[in-house]
Amino acid sequence: MRLTLFVFVWILLILLPGSLRATHQVGGQIEMRSIGTVPGAYRIIVTNYMEAGRRADQQGGGALGIFRKRDNGLMMSFTVSETGQRQPVIYANSVCADQRNLSFIVATFEATIQLDPATYSDPEGYYISYQTRNRNGSITNLVNPIQTGYTFYMEFPALVQGGRLFVNSSPRFPAINGEYICINEPFTFPFGGTDADGDELRYSMITPLNQKNGNGQGQGNIVAPAPYPDVTWAAGYSADNAIKASQPLRVNAQTGQLSVTATQLGLFVFAVRVEEFRNGVKIGEVRRDFQFLVVDCPPARTPEPTVQIITRPGQQSTTICRSDSAVLEASFDPNWNYQWRRDGVNLSGATSATLAARATGLYTVVASTKNICSKVGNSEVLAVSVVGSDARLATAGHLCATTGSVSLSAESSETEVTYQWFRNGLPLAGQTVDSLRTSQPGRYWVVMTHQTLGCLSRTDTADVSRSAAVSAVVTSESGFNRLCPQATLSLRGSGGLTYSWQFNGQPVAGVTSAQYSISAVGSYVVTAEDIYGCQGVSAPVSITPVPPITVLLDSLPAVCGPNAPAYSLQGKPAGGIYEGTGVAEDEFSPLRAGIGNHTVTYTVKPAPECAGVVATRTAVVSPIPTIDLVDSLITYKGNTFALTPGLTGSPNQFQWASGQYLDNANAASPTVQSIQNDITYTIYVANSSGCEARDTIHITVYARVWVPEAFTPNGDGMNDTWDLPGIEAFPDAVVTVFNRWGEVIFRSDKGYKEPFDGTLNGNVLPPGLYAYTVYTVPEKPVLRGSLVIAR
Structure with a gap:
């Protein structure tokens, strides 16, 4: 046998001084429990394990966030506050706990929330997270543990599936014993939970989550969406190797029991993922984050306690009535400490050799040597069954406003019992089996009588009530129960979760949503169904047609230039709206419009909610040529x-x-x-x-060019250039002047735009006789002659 002490806190190894300790959070989990029969009502429970002390006393809950898995969108945030009294973590050997300064508490923080099932219907589901700081600085298997925080995490499914309310609570986990691991000793620890809905739980090792956007110290409780960072493992460690061991830390996939044979001293963080399956389909998960301390246990003689039921000597089980108790007795040794357990959990104050057991469970006693930190001895198991202690009512079905029925059944492990059903405090004649089907509202319970002991026990109560009548209503999104020409109309049903439609008394196939777009006139009815499957039928809504109209706009005269006068527009029927560039009310202004072709429209609505019927013309403001x-x-x-x-x-x-x-x-x-x-x-x-x-x-x-025979370029302002009247009629004309040796002294550009002035290169030519040619156009002969320069 061995003594083990489980630790959920930051604690130094046995050789380190106690003055270095600090108060830190250790781990825990989130639970989500449905409340009664109210759809979407839940109690959120955050279980926190912490070192006892001043810093733990200051811990006061915090904020959580609910997020949609599909896109990490924040659905809501809320705050949990402490409920009940903080409980100490109980150790089987208080001597060992005192020697190692192990003083830990469990605090529970809760909030009651109301979720709208219709809003929480995404098929990928949702998750809740609670983030805080900080871990222990002496953790062996993490990098920078003092700068590492926590993220508690759980997932839950859509509250409406297949048009029906999907009821589910997360797994529940019992209280934890204080234990540590002895090096090189096989160690097991119950770490599983139960599921109130009977769903399958699967367990696996996983890496713990760090706090998002925090450093584990400076930033406290925050609300932030996934993804959340993993903690950083030290070299050689991982989710499947969280403790150095000859037999690694493992969790039984079906029971959740942990096992390990550690080969290294230290404080080790680990996490277990608990996945929830219904009919083979995963519907949620919870992550539990904790720590183990591995110490060197001194060798000592292990106590070997024996136990018995005083009233049943030699027997290891007994059945008692609820008002009775079974006295359990362990072999007495004045040198031993005793710690009784029920279902593996240490019972507060149960430290003597005897125990009066009043609750159903499997009882053992752990014995250890007084004043010596030694291994503990575990007794055999004694089973105590309290008649009717596990009896409860299971319900199925629902009472609608005028229809429906509910099946009630008494669930208990007892077999030798008779039954009597009660409603509102009165026995129901003839209802003496373990189940009942009723269509009557009321408060129901069952009294069970044990056939051997004669014990009377009562189940919990079930309140069966009728839900309010489903009030189905059809409304038109336009606000009018009429259909515009060549248009559709959106009808909306209300009062339920799913819908079915009828048109003129016939079912409409394929339309199951609240909105229905119609294109035909007639009578429409919607049947609304709520989350319980109760139905309500709307009053018929008659959709009538809006008569079509023909819209005309008279032709528009073209105008010359923007300064033309404005003119009136003429459209039919009256009451429409004129629009377009240059249009003001029923007038077109060329000045406002400007030059160009402008579209002018005249719009008339057949009814206020209908789209307008449009007639179009072009207003032309022409430029003046x-x-x-x-x-x-x-x-x-x-x-x-x-x-x-x-x-x-x-x-x-x-x-x-x-x-x-x-x-x-x-x-x-x-x-x-x-x-x-x-x-x-x-x-x-x-x-x-x-x-x-x-x-x-x-x-x-x-008709031709007139060529003067002489000119007098003497600067007197008269006849100083050789002008050729009519030469301007020949734009391609070229004039050339020669001296008596036939040399060219002047040649004009085409058109003779610069007349000859009697100079050559700026030098005055001498008076005398000169020859010339005048080319006008190709089809006319070249003019030739003599020119006299006189001075």
Whole structure:
């Protein structure tokens, strides 16, 4: 036999001085328990194990957050506060606990919350987290443990599944004994829980979670979504190797029992994940985070206590009535300490050789040598059964406002009992079996009579009540029970969780949501079903049609230029809205609109909730055309050329007057063919809106160039250059002057724009006779002759 002491706190090894201790949190878990029959009502319980002392006394609950798993969205946050009296962690050997300064407490923090099942319906489920600081500085298997915090974590399923309320509570965990591990000694420890819903629990080792966004010291309780960081293992440690051991720390996947044979002294953190399965499908999980201390246990003779039931000598089990007790007795030795346990849990104050057992359970006693820290001895197991102690009522079904039934059954491990059902304090005649089906509300319980002992025991009570009638209502999201032309209308049902629709008395297939988009007139009814499966049928809602309308907008006149006067718009039927650039109320202003084509609409609603029917016209504000045409032009007789005025304002009608010599008097750019005489042309233009403009050009026609035979470049301002009248009719003309030796002394550019002035390179030419040539156009002969410069 051996003495073990389980530790959930920061504690130094036995050789370290006690003055270095500090109060820290050790571990614990979150539990979630449904309350009564109220959908979405839960009690959240945070169990915290801490070192006893001033710092533990200051610990006062904190904030938790509920998050949606799918996207880590925060659903709500709330605060837990302490309930009940803090309980010490009880050790089998108080001598060993005192020698190692082991003084630990368990504190329970709770909150009652109300969740809306319809809101908590995401199929991926939800999680709750509680984050705080800090761990022990002497932890062996973590890096920087004093800077490492805690995240307590649990998951729970959607509260509505398949359109029905999904009732579930998380696993429950019993109180923990104070134990430590003796090095090189096999060690086991019960770490499992129970599930009130009968769900399967599966256990596995997992890495503990650190606090998010915290350093384990400076930042306390916070609310933050996942993901949460893992703690950082020291070299050589992991979730599956949390303690150096010849037999590693393991958890039984079915029972939750821990086992290890440690080979290293120290304080070791570990965590167990408890997954909850219903019908083979995972519905939730809880993480439990704790610590073990491994010490070197001194060798000593191990006590070997024997136990008996005083009234049943030689027997290891007994059955008693609730008002009775079974006296258990251990072999007495004045040099021993005693600690009684029920179902493996140390009982507070049960430290004598005898125990009056009044509760159902498996009882053992742990004996250790007084004043010596030695291994403990464990007795055999004595079983005490209290008649009806585990009796409870299980219910199934529900009473709706006018229908429904509930099945009640008495669940107990007792087999030799008879039953009598009661409702509201009165026995129900003939109801003497372990189950009952009823359609009547009331408070029910069962009195069981043990056939051998004659004990009377009563189950807990079950309050069966009718839920309020489901009030199904159909409303139109538009606020009107009528259907607009060529449109759909959204109807919404209320009063339930799931819905079914009828149209003109016939079921509508495939529509099970609260919203139904319709496109036909007629009678609509919705049946609403609540979380209990109770139904309510709405009054029929008759949807009538809104008559269609035809919307007209009179044609709009085109106007010339933005300065044109505003004009009124005319649409039918009356009461609509005019819109568009340049529109104000029922008037179109060219000045506000500007040049261009502008869309003008006239919208009339068949009914206030309907979309408008729109008629559209185009308002044209045309630019006034402009003509860029020279006033006059000089040309030579017989010339052919084009008239190319610059035009703006998109003209599309053209008329030249007169049309003499023109190839097309209705073209924008006609060709003047073989002109013979001076002439004046007037062009008239108009665009598609009828906006007009006109311009005139006079053409002078020279038959030839007149060449003077002399000029006097003497600077008197008269006849100082050799001017050639009519040369402007020949824009390509080139004039050349030669001296008497045939050398070129002057050659003009095309058009003879700079007349000859009697100089060469700035030097005055001497008076005399000079020759010249004048080239005008290719089809005319070159003019040749003599020129006299006189001074």
